[in-house]
Amino acid sequence: MAIYDFDLLTTEILQHGTQLLKLVDLTYVDYSHSQTITLMESLHRICPNLAKISICTADHLPFEAIQALLKCPALVEIISEGCIFMGLEDIVTVATNRPSWQVINLTSTGPLSYQALIPFAQNCPDLYRLGLKLDSKLGIPDPTTFTTDVKFSSLTSLGVGGSEPTPDFELTLFLSKICSKPIKIIDHYSREWRTFEKLVNFHITTQLEIRTLKEEIMLLRTQKCNNDS
Numbered sequence: 001m002a003i004y005d006f007d008l009l010t011t012e013i014l015q016h017g018t019q020l021l022k023l024v025d026l027t028y029v030d031y032s033h034s035q036t037i038t039l040m041e042s043l044h045r046i047c048p049n050l051a052k053i054s055i056c057t058a059d060h061l062p063f064e065a066i067q068a069l070l071k072c073p074a075l076v077e078i079i080s081e082g083c084i085f086m087g088l089e090d091i092v093t094v095a096t097n098r099p100s101w102q103v104i105n106l107t108s109t110g111p112l113s114y115q116a117l118i119p120f121a122q123n124c125p126d127l128y129r130l131g132l133k134l135d136s137k138l139g140i141p142d143p144t145t146f147t148t149d150v151k152f153s154s155l156t157s158l159g160v161g162g163s164e165p166t167p168d169f170e171l172t173l174f175l176s177k178i179c180s181k182p183i184k185i186i187d188h189y190s191r192e193w194r195t196f197e198k199l200v201n202f203h204i205t206t207q208l209e210i211r212t213l214k215e216e217i218m219l220l221r222t223q224k225c226n227n228d229s
Contacts, residue, residue: 048073050072051075052076066090078104084108084109086109087108088115101124103129111134111138114134130158143178154180156184160185
């Protein structure tokens, strides 16, 4: 369902309340610039089975609007086209809210460091698409300090926002460490990222090939030891 006006949504609730109980996919376009938060705070009651929501608003949203959505028990996908006032602590709140996230696309008013990826890598094994406004100039976490649980199991698409990329070995190593498979980089600097995307894919693919080869060698060694004995 697509809703373009809050009053229209109110009418839908009054006339077709039982149908909204089955609603699983909602697109909300806010033209009034006033009722978005009210709607977000109501959805967990009026649409308990809501699994996907896409929000398009010209307003800068407070993080409270996203927090309200976290009350929706079945929600696995949030896409927001408007800017949100949020920092790293807010990112941790979203990532740790539930392990069943599949798609998260949140644009913050200011860029975040790549540290923001780690809570999702630790807590969201089903997440296959992630979009945040990231900036490598704010620092890259040291992957040598990570525990084994800091890894995306399903991620194949990473949106990095509008920050200009600075492709280098440090960022490549970080992404190859936390991703289990090659990822597609999505941003507004496609020319600069195109080469870097290939570099990341190369590193990840190489890492997987080396691990597989090592496992095969260990298996052959075990078989040889068994035969010798």
